[in-house]
Amino acid sequence: xxxxxxxxxxxxxxxxxxxxxxxxxxxxxxxxxxxxxxxxxxxxxxxxxxxxxxxxxxxxxxxxxxxxxxxxxxxxxxxxxxxxxxxxxxxxxxxxxxxxxxxxxxxxxxxxxxxxxxxxxxxxxxxxxxxxxxxxxxxxxxxxxxxxxxxxxxxxxxxxxxxxxxxxxxxxxxxxxxxxxxxxxxxxxxxxxxxxxxxxxxxxxxxxxxxxxxxxxxxxxxxxxxxxxxxxxxxxxxxxxxxxxxxxxxxxxxxxxxxxxxxxxxxxxxxxxxxxxxxxxxxxxxxxxxxxxxxxxxxxxxxxxxxxxxxxxxxxxxxxxxxxxxxxxxxxxxxxxxxxxxxxxxxxxxxxx
Ligand code: DCP
Ligand code: CA
Ligand code: CA
Numbered sequence: 001x002x003x004x005x006x007x008x009x010x011x012x013x014x015x016x017x018x019x020x021x022x023x024x025x026x027x028x029x030x031x032x033x034x035x036x037x038x039x040x041x042x043x044x045x046x047x048x049x050x051x052x053x054x055x056x057x058x059x060x061x062x063x064x065x066x067x068x069x070x071x072x073x074x075x076x077x078x079x080x081x082x083x084x085x086x087x088x089x090x091x092x093x094x095x096x097x098x099x100x101x102x103x104x105x106x107x108x109x110x111x112x113x114x115x116x117x118x119x120x121x122x123x124x125x126x127x128x129x130x131x132x133x134x135x136x137x138x139x140x141x142x143x144x145x146x147x148x149x150x151x152x153x154x155x156x157x158x159x160x161x162x163x164x165x166x167x168x169x170x171x172x173x174x175x176x177x178x179x180x181x182x183x184x185x186x187x188x189x190x191x192x193x194x195x196x197x198x199x200x201x202x203x204x205x206x207x208x209x210x211x212x213x214x215x216x217x218x219x220x221x222x223x224x225x226x227x228x229x230x231x232x233x234x235x236x237x238x239x240x241x242x243x244x245x246x247x248x249x250x251x252x253x254x255x256x257x258x259x260x261x262x263x264x265x266x267x268x269x270x271x272x273x274x275x276x277x278x279x280x281x282x283x284x285x286x287x288x289x290x291x292x293x294x295x296x297x298x299x300x301x302x303x304x305x306x307x308x309x310x311x312x313x314x315x316x317x318x319x320x321x322x323x324x325x326x327x328x329x330x331x332x333x334x335x336x337x338x339x340x341x342x343x344x345x346x347x348x349x350x351x352x353x
Contacts, residue, residue, distance in 0.1 A: 016044065017037075017040045017041045017043070017044030017045070018037070018040065019060070020040065020043065020044045020047070020053075020056070020060075021060075021287050021291075022043070022047075022056050023154040024043070024152050024153070024154045024155035024159075025039070025040055025043055026280075026287070028147065028152050028153065029147075029253055029256035029257065030113075030144040030147035030148070030256065030257065031147045031148075031150065031152065033148065034147070034148065034149070034150045035150075036150075038150075039149075039150030039163060042150075042159065042162055042163055043155075043159055046158070046159050046162055047159070059288075063288050063291055063292065066288075066292060067291070067292055067295050067296055070292060070296045070315055071296055073314075073315055074296060074297070074311065074314075074315065077311075077314055081314055082310050082311070082314065083310075085309075085310040085311070085313040085314040086309070086310035088310070088313045089306075089309030089310050089312070089313050090309070092309075092313075093306065093309065100267065101243070101244075102243045102265040102266070102267065102270070103208070103243075103265070104206060104208050104243060104244070104265075105206070105207050105208045105211055105218045105241060105242075105243065105265065106204060106205070106206060106207070106241065106242055106243065106244055106245050106247075106248040107191070107192075107204070107205045107206075107207045107218065107221060107222060107225070107239055107240070107241050107248060108202065108203070108204050108205075108239065108240045108242075108245065108248035108249045108251065108252040109184075109188070109202060109203055109205070109225065109226075109229075109237050109238070109239045109240075109252060110201060110202040110237060110238055110239075110249075110252045110253070110256075111180075111181075111184065111201035111202070111229075111235055111236075111237045112144075112235070112236045112237060112238060112256060112257035112258055113141055113142070113143050113144055113257065114141065114177065114200070114201040114235075115133040115140050115141045115172060115177055116131045116132075116133050116141050116142060116143040116146075116170075117143075117235050117236070118173075118176050118177055118180050118235065119131065119133055119170045119173070119176075120143070121180075121233075121234050121235060122173075122176065123170075126143075126168065126170070128145060129143070129145060129166075129168050130142070130143060130145040130146035130148075130149060130151065130164050130166055130167050130168065131143040131145065131146055131167070131168050131169075131170060132146055132151060132157060132160050132167050132168070132169050132170070133169075133170050133171075133172050134157055134169065134171075134172065135157050135169065135171065136156070136157035136158050136161075136169075137156055137157060137158075138154070138155075138156060138157065139151065139152070139153060139154070139155050139156070139157050139160050140153060140172055141153045142155075142160070144257055146160070146164055146167055149163045149164035149167075150163045150164075151163050151164050151167060157169060177200050177201075178200065180233050180235060181197075181200040181201065183232050183233045184201075184203075184229050184232070184233055184235070184237065185197060185203065186232065187225060187228045187229050187232055188203050188205055188225070190228070191205050191207055191210050191221060191225055192205035192206050192207060192209075192210065194206070201237075202252075204245050204248065204249075205225075207221045207241070217262075218241035218262055219241065219260070219262045221241070222239040222241050222260045222262065223260065225239065226238075226239055226258075226260065236257060236258040237258075238252050238253070238255060238256045238257060238258060238259050238260060239251075239252050239260040239261075240252030240253070240254065240260065240261050240262075240263075241260070241261075241262045241263065242262075242263040242270075243263070243265045243270060246282075246283060247263055247270065247273070247274070248263075249283070250277065250281050251263055274302050274303075275301065275302060275303035276301055276302075276303065277301060277302045278300060278301055278302075279293060279299060279300065279301065279302060279304075279305055282302070293305070296315075297311050297312070
């Protein structure tokens with residue numbers, strides 16, 4: 001087959017930490033300047049030998065087997081197979097392109113370092129300190145000051161301490177978070193009475209109507225809404241504005257903390273934005289799918305996913321055989337479709353929730 005396989009990092013011998021991927025080795029907002037290799041090494045050294053680590057290693061071994069299986073399937077594809085599946089992929093893309101909808105303006109909003117920001121608001125002496133909300137066994141979130149050291153949500157607190165010896169711990173106070181969430185939601189209601197919240201700290205708003213009624217842009221709504229949230233809660237949030245919900249969510253993370261990113265309702269702007277987007281940004285593509293698509297088909301971005309559409313259809317369609325393919329059909333095919341949908345239309349309607 002013609003597609004280049006990914007080049008896995010030095011997994012074997014002298015740098016084993018490079019292949020240790022777990023929930024908290026992935027970067028979050030505020031971790032851009034972190035020395036990832038150093039952090040990964042600390043995580044690896046401190047986790048080695050634990051039950052959790054062994055379990056992660058087992059999962060990793062299963063993923064490797066799946067990758068080998070998929071590579072073998074790929075190698076069996078004939079030129080005829082590939083040209084057949086190329087047509088299948090192209091047809092699907094054309095169908096979706098025809099239904100592209102750029103008529104809606106969606107806003108996704110997400111509070112910054114939510115639990116940590118609430119705790120700091122309640123106790124201003126924590127301001128500016130590297131803060132972890134949680135315990136020695138689990139960190140729920142970390143302040144942006146702590147993230148500079150590689151400390152993040154889902155990481156055991158004892159690893160956080162190793163990465164950042166001055167890390168301050170606060171126990172979670174869920175009542176507080178619910179209270180502040182309620183205050184923020186009152187603001188959201190002003191812009192979309194039917195907004196829907198997906199967690200205490202985030203919500204999706206259809207701001208199409210408010211924009212047209214008041215003759216203002218999505219950018220203006222985002223600024224105004226963030227100011228109002230700050231005024232009502234004393235907390236900052238970030239926002240993303242885009243023609244569909246999935247992209248709006250990706251956009252709200254771009255200028256975090258206390259920032260916003262606007263993607264205009266314009267086909268070229270959307271396709272350009274999405275083409276360079278790492279596949280991991282797609283809801284539903286986690287660590288395992290990311291690894292498989294990268295190592296089997298050399299796919300890292302949504303654009304590459306579309307370019308390899310024939311291979312994805314071939315490996316993950318119902319016509320394919322093999323236990324692994326059946327097992328991953330739903331997940332991987334939907335990942336492929338998600339990428340196409342990103343480029344195509346606003347898929348999520350309120351009724352789908
Ligand atoms: N949370 C948790 N456990 C996790 C992840 C998050 O308990 N593994 C809680 C604590 C967070 C809140 O949910 O404060 C919101 O999660 P986010 O992923 O939105 O992270 P933050 O709001 O803390 O930071 P930011 O959105 O600025 O990256
Ligand atoms: Ca948040
Ligand atoms: Ca969130």
